[in-house]
Amino acid sequence: MVGEQMNEVPRMLAMLKEHFQLPGFRNNQSLTFQFPPHMRDPAFTVVISPLLALMKDQMEKCLDRGVEAVMFNSDCSDEQKCKIVSELAATEGPCFKLLYTTPESLRQPRLRDALKEAYLQGSLLSFAIDEAHCVSEWGHDFRPAYLELATLRADFPSTPIAALTASCTAAVQRSIREVLQLRTPQVIKASFNRPNMRLSAISSSAWF
Secondary structure, three states: OOHHHHHHHHHHHHOOOOEEEOOOOOOOOOHHHHOHHHHOOOOEEEEEOOOHHHHHHHHHHHHHOOOOEEEEOOOOOHHHHHHHHHHHHOOOOOOOOEEEEOOOHHHOHHHHHHHHHHHHHOOEEEEEEEOOHHHHHOOOOOOHHHHHHHHHHHHOOOOOEEEEOOOOOHHHHHHHHHHHOOOOOEEEOOOOOOOOOOOOOOOOOOOO
8 A cells, every 4th residue: 555545544444534536547546445344343345346357356356365355246146146135234244344346236126225234234334436437438328327326325325435546537527526426525646756667768779
């Protein structure tokens, strides 16, 4: 964890502010939502990801580090989904810390109802929208489920929402904030400057 991310962790632990993270480079930005659930028990974060392959890759990296993570998507069996739903509704909270899913899967009533139960019991810590530019760029055409993320505010009014993206324009930022109904998010933007990197140009007559 580096730079702006390290500075932001105390604020995230307080769970009082929503976050809009716009790093110049993708410096393990996922750590800012993977870390906080481990500071409270029971607690878990719902990570909304655009691609199954990306979701699987992140989950496997979590498991390799000993972080309890599960997926709820179209690749999961009905048995796996039932187990996750059961854990979410349990009074002691789920055993996992991260729940990776897609906007489309959030439409499923059984997952939504289980998350509402977890919210009422106090184990739902936050939502993290990974690759948040997809909300604006994809939500208006072939993945309308992204626009339906607006309902998170109504169903989970006190749960913080973090929007994370490696790059987006000011217009896309405004669109994301409007769709997700982010109230007064803390905007975190890392500099593109990397003091540990240097670019040198060498004149040469050779062809490569």
